[in-house]
Amino acid sequence: MGQGRTLVLSHTAQEGGAELALVRLVRRLRERGDDVHVLLFAHGPLEDALAVAGVPTTVRLASARMATASRGQLSDVRHVFSLLTAAADFIVRLRSAIRESGADLVVANSLKSAALAVVAAPISGRAWVWNLHDRLTSDYLPRGLLIMMRTIAVLGPRKIIVNSRSTLETIPRWARRRAVIAYPGIADDAFVTMLPDSPRVVGIVGRVSPTKGQHIFVEAAIRVAQTHPDVAYRVIGTALFGEQNYEAAVRERARESAVADRMEFTGWVRDVPAQIGRLSILVHASPMPEPFGQIVVEAIAASVPVIATESGGVVEILDAGSVTTAEPDVGWRFTDLGVLVRPDNAAALASAIVAVLDDPKATIRRAQRARADVSDRYAISHTADVVSQAWSEARRQRPSQRTRSKHEVAN
Numbered sequence: 001m002g003q004g005r006t007l008v009l010s011h012t013a014q015e016g017g018a019e020l021a022l023v024r025l026v027r028r029l030r031e032r033g034d035d036v037h038v039l040l041f042a043h044g045p046l047e048d049a050l051a052v053a054g055v056p057t058t059v060r061l062a063s064a065r066m067a068t069a070s071r072g073q074l075s076d077v078r079h080v081f082s083l084l085t086a087a088a089d090f091i092v093r094l095r096s097a098i099r100e101s102g103a104d105l106v107v108a109n110s111l112k113s114a115a116l117a118v119v120a121a122p123i124s125g126r127a128w129v130w131n132l133h134d135r136l137t138s139d140y141l142p143r144g145l146l147i148m149m150r151t152i153a154v155l156g157p158r159k160i161i162v163n164s165r166s167t168l169e170t171i172p173r174w175a176r177r178r179a180v181i182a183y184p185g186i187a188d189d190a191f192v193t194m195l196p197d198s199p200r201v202v203g204i205v206g207r208v209s210p211t212k213g214q215h216i217f218v219e220a221a222i223r224v225a226q227t228h229p230d231v232a233y234r235v236i237g238t239a240l241f242g243e244q245n246y247e248a249a250v251r252e253r254a255r256e257s258a259v260a261d262r263m264e265f266t267g268w269v270r271d272v273p274a275q276i277g278r279l280s281i282l283v284h285a286s287p288m289p290e291p292f293g294q295i296v297v298e299a300i301a302a303s304v305p306v307i308a309t310e311s312g313g314v315v316e317i318l319d320a321g322s323v324t325t326a327e328p329d330v331g332w333r334f335t336d337l338g339v340l341v342r343p344d345n346a347a348a349l350a351s352a353i354v355a356v357l358d359d360p361k362a363t364i365r366r367a368q369r370a371r372a373d374v375s376d377r378y379a380i381s382h383t384a385d386v387v388s389q390a391w392s393e394a395r396r397q398r399p400s401q402r403t404r405s406k407h408e409v410a411n
Contacts, residue, residue, distance in 0.1 A: 003395050004229075005035040007103035008131075009094075011062065011112035013044025016207060016296045018133035020049070020272075021163075021184035022109050027053040028185070028384045037101055041090075041113070045270075056332055060097045062090050062129050067252050091120045094227040098124040105395055107131055108157070110148060111141075118156040129394045130157040131387075133184075135291050135312065136170040158394035161387060162290040162308035164313030182296050184382030185393050190273060190301040191375060202353060203234035203270065203279040205295045208247040213285030213309070215250050221284075222257045228357060233259055236275045277302045281356055287344035293317055300337070300370040304368035305363045307332075307352050310340035316368075337370035 008026065012018060023046070026036045038050055041062040050057045063086040094116055098106055105349040106121040106128040108114035114130050121128035122343075134140060136149050153160060153175040160179040161170045171177055202224075204217045214235055221233045235254075239247035254263040269275050276282060282299035284290075289312030296317050299306050308314045318338040329349025332355075339352045356363050 003392055004036060004102045004104040005102050006035060006105045006107055006391060007098060007101045008038045008107045008109055009041075009117055010038065010109045011041045011044040011116075012044065013040045013042040013059075013109065014242070015045045015049060017184075017292075018131075019046045019108060019160065020292060022131075023049050023053050023055070024185060024187050024380050025383060025387060026050075026055050028187075028380045030055060031387060032384065032388075034388060035149070037103065039097060039101065055312075058097065058101070060090075060093060062086070087110050087116065091116055094120040095124045095193055096229070098126055105129065105391055107391070109133070111145075111356050114150065114152055114156070118152050127158050127397070128156070129159045129391060131161045132167060132171070135167050135289060135318035135386065137289075139288050149256075153319060158397050159390045161390050163314055166289060166313040166316065167291045180386060182386040182390070183378050183384050184292055184297075184299055185380030186297055186374070186378055187380050190298055191371070192273070192277065192301075193303045199403070200228070200231040200280050200357060201234060202231060202281045202283060203236055203275075203283060204283045205236040205276060205299075206240040207241075207243075208235065208237050209241075210246055211241045211286060211288055213287050213344070214247075214342060215253065216285045216349060217283055218250055218254050218257070218259070218263065218347035220283075220349035220353060221259045221263065223347060224357075225262070226354050228354060231262070231353075231357065233263045234275075234279065235263065235265045236269060236272070273298060273302065276304055281353065282306050283349065284314060285341075286311075286314075286351060290314055290342075292297050294346065296338075297374055300367070300374045301316075301378075303367050303371050305356055306338040306370070307341060307349065307356060307369045308338060309343045311343050317374075334366070337368065337373060338366060 010022065012019065027094050038055060040047055043059055047057055049057065054407045067237055075224045098120060099339050104126060106126050107116055108117040108128065109131045111134055117128045136146060138146055139148060141149065150172050153171045156249045160171060160175060161182050162179055163184055165181060168176065168181060171179060203212060206212045208214050218385055236268035251265055254260060276299050282297050284293060286309050293308065296306050296308050296314055313409055318340055319335045330351055332339055332352040333343045339356060342348050
């Protein structure tokens with residue numbers, strides 16, 4: 001049972017990975033008796049998903065320029081000054097919303113909400129915690145935003161809850177004493193077995209973005225088609241956050257290629273687990289390290305074999321330590337639980353897809369081992385235990401304890 005009410009802040013109402021993980025988490029916490037509410041800064045699908053989950057949700061609209069600002073725009077000094085003006089006004093309204101909520105703990109669930117909570121929570125007289133879903137690195141964030149986020153990590157929250165060891169390693173050393181790892185848990189109903197549309201449907205799932213690697217997936221598919229013309233492909237998801245031009249380019253490349261009649265772009269879908277279950281292989285192709293790799297875990301839970309980029313939190317999911325390597329220089333390798341591929345390498349990805357397609361018995365064995373492993377390590381009940389404990393510790397912690405902790409780390 002939680003000690004008091006927790007108010008979780010999310011700047012977006014779109015259903016990204018962090019937001020869907022939030023729905024699962026707060027639903028489980030409320031089922032256990034924890035009093036958790038959510039405050040959104042926009043209207044959108046996430047608002048509906050929270051309502052279906054029975055989570056009390058309030059919306060306080062932020063200005064459009066603040067809510068939709070991209071990470072690239074935040075590296076532009078002129079744009080930042082404009083945003084600061086909008087943020088100052090919103091912080092005043094956010095302080096009122098926090099006080100009206102009756103919450104004694106504020107939780108920021110995104111970078112933008114953390115940038116606001118670091119001011120709004122203290123002036124509201126509330127402690128705050130950061131649920132960090134992003135790697136704080138220069139390949140992920142513009143320099144100015146990176147410096148700001150790292151500063152917030154050191155000076156701001158009483159606890160930082162990170163989604164993987166990969167994310168933990170990117171926060172400043174002085175903040176790690178207050179950090180705890182809570183892998184995004186998956187619900188019990190994710191463990192279902194569905195039949196793919198055909199024996200050979202390869203798909204990629206997630207926001208259509210250069211950081212997710214749909215362009216690499218298409219190039220790999222074109223290579224696979226040269227020897228396996230019967231394979232179908234599916235790109236599940238759509239562009240968000242101003243990346244529509246990228247999606248258009250990926251679609252055009254597919255239309256011009258040999259897989260034009262076998263490459264389906266689904267656009268946005270409501271029931272992502274059902275889409276995953278229709279695949280015979282799920283590909284994760286992010287060219288840069290992912291903080292975690294939630295889609296990978298969801299696919300494994302559905303008994304779908306996974307081929308994923310060997311970087312970031314995905315390695316924590318798929319690499320069980322016992323490895324059989326195909327060839328020293330082919331750019332991919334088997335693990336006990338799946339296949340890991342060198343980042344940004346369409347040729348290696350194509351080779352891995354062919355290897356998985358051509359050995360279905362070994363593929364099924366790996367998928368079965370992976371499913372058993374995921375059910376043990378990534379159950380939502382375990383995530384809820386870790387998060388609830390961290391929130392309780394943040395409530396109990398006095399400012400003097402935080403100061404002493406920082407001094408111990410620095411020395």
